[in-house]
Amino acid sequence: MADKKTAAPALDLDLPAPNLAEMWHTTTHWVQVHYLSILIAFGAGVLIYLALSALKGAGKRWRGTRGDPLSYANVVGRAASRTGHFFRIMVAARLVVGYADAPESLFRTVAFLFTIATVFQGAIWAREIILGLIERKTLAEDGGAETLANAMGLIRVLVTFALFAIATIVVLDNLGVNVTGLVAGLGIGGIAIGLAAQGIFSDLFAALSIIFDKPFRRGEVITYDQTTARVERIGLKSTRLRAMSGEKKVMSNANLLQKEITSLQTLTQRRVTYAIGIIYQTPDEKAEAIPALLRAIVEGEGMIFVNAGIVAFGASSLDYQLNFDVPDPDHHDYFQMRHRIGLAIWKRFKAEGIEFAYPTQTSFTAAPDGSAIMPYPPVQPVRDVSGKP
Structure with missing residues (x-):
């Protein structure tokens, strides 16, 4: 028995078209001479075909029956379920012609088809695994199915185009075609398209x-x-x-x-800051008691008191600052709680006789020597009919 062929020779594009009659004659002669080897190889090929078919069936079961649809077993099962019928046939045929020492013309034909089937089947497997891992990464964290659905069409197109472009180049290279020019042309074309639609692509990748x-x-x-x-x-x-x-x-x-x-979604609480100004005429004991008063107001509303105190001596007011946290980060509840605290401060200050400051201005007049004088002349005291003031 002749040596086994282990690899398909490079395709010589300058060779004339194969002689079909000669191929038929040599194939018939090969079958007559090596029928026992052919039968053995054919049996092994059938077993391989059945094994690949079983692998495809197992992939469908893994994909449909395993508990977690995003598990690695389901990702692998998804890829295995896409095993093609043509690929399974060509794997079996390649084993037969390799083991039974097929004629050169038949071997080259089967090797040619086997190369195409294997490369494109590998691209299909890689695409399914990549897409499955993308879905696993995106959905496993927060279940963003709707967000992923918006982009999955684009992702599928990009992954499919890239993998099948690589598969096509690999097939042509294995067949002896010079792919340097093709790769350069694809690169230049990709650059031109990217420059022409850079605004669209920037938003897509964003x-x-x-x-x-x-x-x-x-x-x-x-x-x-x-x-x-x-x-x-x-x-x-x-x-x-x-x-x-x-x-x-x-x-x-x-x-x-x-x-x-x-x-603001991950906040467990939101900080509220109030600036409060009171008049300078406020009694000392009331000004000193304001931080404790504000604390009682905040805690009475169920909020988290942080601090309060004097922060500045304003032009018209003694300025305090109050900081407290709202446990519920929802914007509506935060706004309503800020309103309730503000209203409670206003009512409590009003009850305690503490006046809020507003912009005021006091004018003083002076004599030429700089001493302060009244801005109006003295008023004569009014006397009653008895002459008493």
Whole structure:
């Protein structure tokens, strides 16, 4: 028996078309001479085909029956379930012609088809594994199915194009085709397309960055620039937000990611700061008791008191600052609690006789020597009919 062929020789594109009659004759002669080896190899090929078919069936079962749809077993099962019928046939045929010392023309034909089947089947497996891992990474953390669905079409197209482009180049290279020019052409074309649509691609990749890096999620309240808004939808080109004042805002993904974003969603509590000014004529004991008074007001409303005290001597007021935390970070509850605390401070100060300051100005007049004088002449005392003042 002749030596086994282990690899397909490079395809010589200058060779004439194969002679079908000669191929039929040599194949018939090969079957007559090596029928026993062919039968053995054919049996082994059938077993390999059945084994690959069983692998595909097992992949479907792993994908459909395992508890966690995002487990690695399901990802592998997803890839195994995509094993193609043509690939299974060519694996079996390659074993037969390699083991039974097939004629050169038949061997080259089977090796050619086996190369194509193997490379593209590998691309299909790689695509399913990559997409499965992407879904696992995105969905396993926060279940963002809707966000992923917005980008999954684009991701699938990009991954499929990249893998099948590589597979095509690998096939051509194995067949002896010079692919240097093709690779260079694809590179130049990709650069030209990227420059022409750089604005669109920047937003698309910004959307992918939002999906995978998760600076914010759908439903979160975020602050950027001077705007506080809730994220309503993350699209491939833009993100739609609803401002706390009710306006709908649409921003491109690339522009939004360039801003400093503060997420309020993960806050366990929110800090409220009040500036309070009282008049300078306030009695000392009342001014000293104000921090304890503010603490009692805040804790009486169920909030978390932080501190309070004098922070400045203003032009018209003695300035205090109150800091307290609202346990519920929801914007509406935070606003309502700030209102309740402010109203309670106003009522309590009013009951205690503590006056809030407002801008005032006192004018003093002076004589030429600098001494203060009254701004109006002295008034003669009024006397009654008896002449007494």
